[in-house]
Amino acid sequence: MKFTGKNVLVTGASRGIGAEIARTLAAEGLKVWINYRSSAAQAEALREEIAAAGGEARTIGFDVADEEAFVAAVKEIVAEDGGLSYLVNNAGITNDKLAMRMKSEEFMAVIEANLKSAFVGCREALKAMGKQRFGAVVNVASIVGETGNAGQANYAASKGGMIAMTKSFALEAAPRGIRYNVVTPGFIATDMTDVLKEEVKEGFISRIPLGRFGEPREVAEAVAFLLSDHASYITGETLRVNGGMLM
Secondary structure, eight states: OOOSOOEEEETTOSSHHHHHHHHHHHHTTOEEEEEESSOHHHHHHHHHHHHHTTOEEEEEEOOTTOHHHHHHHHHHHHHHHSSOOEEEEOOOOOOOOOGGGOOHHHHHHHIIIIIIHHHHHHHHHHHHHHHHTOEEEEEEOOTHHHHOOTTOHHHHHHHHHHHHHHHHHHHHHGGGTEEEEEEEEOSBOSHHHHTSOHHHHHHHHTTOTTSSOBOHHHHHHHHHHHHSGGGTTOOSOEEEESTTSOO
């Protein structure tokens, strides 16, 4: 793929889909800033892996739910690299519970960690990228943000809000040449799905027309495409990576 920019910040990149996004973008020649909250050892191992493969990466630890820390991190990247070309808002949490039993603070904790953090990242990226009149942001939402899911009112709200918010940023940023898009993964094979019982996995797979879970690589490549120059006329869009679960 072709990239005009030079660097990218990937939040929640120490493991799972985020780590695969970091690997993919580093392989494309971008300097990757690997964000982590508590998994410093995993982030460093990923940095070493990328370096061994000939790529360039740095680790940067902060909690995306901490607005001051997020703002400071973007400033640190801009100070060191002279700018920020791309951002992938991937970090997020779940706290599943039936809505009738969910406390408002449990609802808001997920909104803060997922939606508010993505807002802060999008806002700070717009400030940094606006000066160079170039850049692209991809927000990693979820199929749940489009369909809803029992026991995930908080998570669905955060991801559905992310989809709508991305469109607003796309409209505001377009005159500056900056693009905002969303990827909505379906069921992806990660360490979280590995622990599921086989009958549970089979139940999920029966709902997927392609008949399997997706691979983190398939999400990462979708993210890379939306950031790349190949998607230079795409903004405000939602790219579904879900094996046909939602058409």
